[in-house]
Amino acid sequence: MVSLLLQDRAPGDSTASCDVVGAPEVPTATTSRTPATALGSRCADCRFHAACIGCAFRTALGFGGEPLVGYRRHLAANEVLFHAGARCTLIHVVQAGFFKTVVLSDDGAEQITGFQMPGDLLGLDGLGTGVHAVDAIAITEASVCVVSRARLLQANGESEELRQRLLAALCDEIRSDHGTMLLLGCRSAEERVAGFLIDLSERLAGRGYSACDLGLWMTREEIGAFLGLELETVSRALSSLIRHGLIEVHRRAIRITDMRGLREAVAGHAAHARHQRDA
Amino acid sequence: MVSLLLQDRAPGDSTASCDVVGAPEVPTATTSRTPATALGSRCADCRFHAACIGCAFRTALGFGGEPLVGYRRHLAANEVLFHAGARCTLIHVVQAGFFKTVVLSDDGAEQITGFQMPGDLLGLDGLGTGVHAVDAIAITEASVCVVSRARLLQANGESEELRQRLLAALCDEIRSDHGTMLLLGCRSAEERVAGFLIDLSERLAGRGYSACDLGLWMTREEIGAFLGLELETVSRALSSLIRHGLIEVHRRAIRITDMRGLREAVAGHAAHARHQRDA
DNA sequence: CGAGGTGTTGAGATTTGTCAACCTACGTGG
């Protein structure tokens, strides 16, 4: 599963560590960078080329062929991309691997606000103020394409298409958050887990992956921190979905065997009752 | 309380019903409009003039002195401003009164995603796609300043300052949603209600109202629909906060008598324990 | 004065959290 998602990474990438402009935000021994000049052909090969807000504008803008993306950064699992409160000078596009974004309260409570997969933007919430509002942490080995915030803002003034895309990305984030709030506020534990799987499935399908065979790159604890549940409750909910014949689970791999049933499990008894009534 | 918040409304406004350009989205008998020409001096008098994304740009932009705001619309309590799924052609700035935004799921579950007060923007989530993602409903008598979406997008291309403001507004929305997710995912009922009151207090204070004397313009049921609680639980939580001497409640009016204690009530025992340890 | 909307409180049912035991997979070091 992981190798599938990392397929865009050329072998040996993680050993190429020639730094380019821009100080690393969180320098670590495991971090490495690929310079922009080497990215030229790579960007064109990237499966997200057309969708990528950083790559697609290299010709559209008056940057003399320079892409918005400055360089590509590789991260080990559990490595921090940026911390909440840190200055936001860079915007990232996930190129491979998975991330989580986390808000931490004063008293140590920890809420995961989202999981990001290849093609997703990271750090948009810091675009306005220039200060990050969340921690972003790689939950698998991962790589991101790095865009300077200042450059993105400049380009935002120059390209109508980029403005539309940026606006769309921000609105998507808001919509997605509203969907999560619906899960958190209105759903039982089992419904939340079912909804989480459906959402994951749809997002993966939208990126060309299988809609039924999902890897779960996050632990039960992380799923719980996203859904407002304890890890034991997540585990029980998954077991219940298995018993109902909706999914199969093998450690971190999940297969959705009854998509329709799983969708009904999200809406819960209300939808089930209505379905029976309408039939 | 309500009269305080409606103080910007000149007497008789709700009877002035001279329509201007742009078909009403949801025409009702109680809706009335004030034409842009009559708004000129009114906008300058508005207490949110400097902050208003629609008013402040009348001179900055090359619109020949025309303000972005087209007209002002008045709504009765419980009147719908726009529905989810409807085309988003207008963006609104709350000028007086209070609103709620609601996401509805297929099966009838209803999650309030936010309460909007004077100075807040409404409908930003539809800016990208041109389709509203939430219902917006006035919870008191209210008035909004109306900006054409197309015009706002056009101005977004022309004014660097507007771009910054719009970006800031969108990022604020995302941050605020993340804060709500933290409440929903990590807090007990009493902590959620305390956090809700603190947030309300801060937002009101930021707009020049009292931080301690709040009107609650929403019902217990609406507070519950926002916090993921039943109305009885909200009522019990409020009673508990009263018993602890943190607030006083008189129907819809709330006075915060111990702001520090209320803040500690949000973080819960963890913060309390830490506070004792540090002391 | 009555009706209906709103808010409070109580009692019992249900869901979820908490604590504990146990299991498996995996990596490490002898």
Next chain:
DNA sequence: CCACGTAGGTTGACAAATCTCAACACCTCG
């Protein structure tokens, strides 16, 4: 190569929080 430790996952039993249902109080409005 195997023993061991550790992290992650599952399940059970009980405790705690919240929901549900019900009764009642209060206020507004006609």
